[in-house]
Amino acid sequence: MPADKDRFEKRAEIIKAMANAARLMIVEELSRNEKTVTALTELVNLDISTVSRHLLILRHAGIVACERNGNQILYRLRTPCVLNFFDCVEKILNGESNTTDTCSDNSCRECN
Amino acid sequence: MPADKDRFEKRAEIIKAMANAARLMIVEELSRNEKTVTALTELVNLDISTVSRHLLILRHAGIVACERNGNQILYRLRTPCVLNFFDCVEKILNGESNTTDTCSDNSCRECN
DNA sequence: GTGTAATTGTACAATAATGCAAATACAGTA
DNA sequence: TACTGTATTTGCATTATTGTACAATTACAC
Numbered sequence: 001m002p003a004d005k006d007r008f009e010k011r012a013e014i015i016k017a018m019a020n021a022a023r024l025m026i027v028e029e030l031s032r033n034e035k036t037v038t039a040l041t042e043l044v045n046l047d048i049s050t051v052s053r054h055l056l057i058l059r060h061a062g063i064v065a066c067e068r069n070g071n072q073i074l075y076r077l078r079t080p081c082v083l084n085f086f087d088c089v090e091k092i093l094n095g096e097s098n099t100t101d102t103c104s105d106n107s108c109r110e111c112n
Numbered sequence: 113m114p115a116d117k118d119r120f121e122k123r124a125e126i127i128k129a130m131a132n133a134a135r136l137m138i139v140e141e142l143s144r145n146e147k148t149v150t151a152l153t154e155l156v157n158l159d160i161s162t163v164s165r166h167l168l169i170l171r172h173a174g175i176v177a178c179e180r181n182g183n184q185i186l187y188r189l190r191t192p193c194v195l196n197f198f199d200c201v202e203k204i205l206n207g208e209s210n211t212t213d214t215c216s217d218n219s220c221r222e223c224n
Numbered sequence: 225g226t227g228t229a230a231t232t233g234t235a236c237a238a239t240a241a242t243g244c245a246a247a248t249a250c251a252g253t254a
Numbered sequence: 255t256a257c258t259g260t261a262t263t264t265g266c267a268t269t270a271t272t273g274t275a276c277a278a279t280t281a282c283a284c
Binding site: 004005008009014015018019021023028059065066068079082085086087088089092093095099100102 | 122126174175178179185207209214215
C-alpha cells in the first residue's frame, strides 16, 4: 500500500515537528501570546540560530505562523489544536491507561 | 527552568514515539484489533526485527501493550487517545487554520 | 530435537540538533 | 545616502539520535 504509506508520512511529518522538548516549550508559550525569536530564545535557553531553525520546522509543518513587526518577527500559534496532544500525553505519563501490559508481567524480555 | 524542561522532555518522548510513519500505521492498525508482530510486519513491509523495535518504542512510551499467546505475542493499543492526534493533523494537512502566515506574504525569506 | 515467532547484537546510513560565524533585514540617525 | 545597531536567518561543521537489515539468539509448541 504505497499511497497509504505516503499519507502516514505526511502525518508523521507534522507530529515530528512536535516531537522535541524545545519546540513543545515554544508551542506552549505561543499558546499564551505571540512572541519574538529573541523572547523565545530566552525561554528555551538555546542559541538564537537554533531557535530560529526550530521555528522554521514548526512553520513548515503549519503549526506556527509569523508576521514582521518592524525590526522583529512575531511568531504565533496557527493551529491551537496541537495543544490537545498534551491531554493524552499527560494521561499516559500519569499511567491512566485502560489496559495493562500483561506481557511485562510474565514472559517478555526487556519489559519495563 | 530545569524542572520545567524535564517535563517537556517527558512529553516529547511520548510524541516522538508517534513521530514515524511506520509506527503510525501500526497504531492505526492496532486501533482496529490486536495483532502479532508478523501480521504488523506484513502491514508496514519492513524487516521483522525493525518492526519489533518499533513496537518496543511504542511500548516504552506506554502507547501499546503486549501479551503472550502461546508461540506469538499479541500487541494492542493501550492508550487510544493517541488517535486524537490524527484529527488535528488532518486539519493541518487540509489547511484549516485560524490564521494565515502573513510573514510568508511579504518579508520573510525562505517562506513556503 | 525441529519449527515458528519474536527479540537482540551489531553495523551502517540517514536525520536531526546544535553553535559559531557570516549574511541579511530593517530602523534610526548623521 | 551611508553608517550603526538590533533582530533574524543562513552556511557550515560537529555530534547525537534514529531507522534499518542481517545474523544470531531466545521462547515456546509440538
